[in-house]
Amino acid sequence: NYVDVTFLGAEIGGLNAFIYRVGAAKPSNLIGKDKEPLPLNNTYRFVLWRDNNKDGVFQQVEKLTDEEMVQYDYKWELTGKSINGEVGAQANTSNEDIVIPATNREAAQTYGAQAGDGLQGYGLRVLYTKK
Numbered sequence: 001n002y003v004d005v006t007f008l009g010a011e012i013g014g015l016n017a018f019i020y021r022v023g024a025a026k027p028s029n030l031i032g033k034d035k036e037p038l039p040l041n042n043t044y045r046f047v048l049w050r051d052n053n054k055d056g057v058f059q060q061v062e063k064l065t066d067e068e069m070v071q072y073d074y075k076w077e078l079t080g081k082s083i084n085g086e087v088g089a090q091a092n093t094s095n096e097d098i099v100i101p102a103t104n105r106e107a108a109q110t111y112g113a114q115a116g117d118g119l120q121g122y123g124l125r126v127l128y129t130k131k
Contacts, residue, residue, distance in 0.1 A: 004079070004125040005031050005046070015048045018058045019126060022097060029058060038124065041102035046074055046126045074128035082114060083121035089113035091124075098124075 005017040020027035022043040076091040104118030
């Protein structure tokens, strides 16, 4: 699975994107990481943040406030193909966390994936834009 983020629109100046697994002991940015699959049965969160201390490292205190985040729309997408070459799974998730189900059957019911391989092999992307 590959995790990516795409901004649609004009430059937003000074903001960074961060996608992480909710509940992780030490949240790390999953954007651009394609060497390990996303753990199933987990929730993933997208946030925008400002590097206030200019260290290049995300800290929770640097994320936009809820009032600032409502100025942006974002949509999760499943990209590419499953491990068996299937296409067509739809994330159907906007402006909220996404849950990657534990089983292929749950993935098929929730996201329209093929029951045989679920979301295995698909990439995960967030498209976001300023309202």
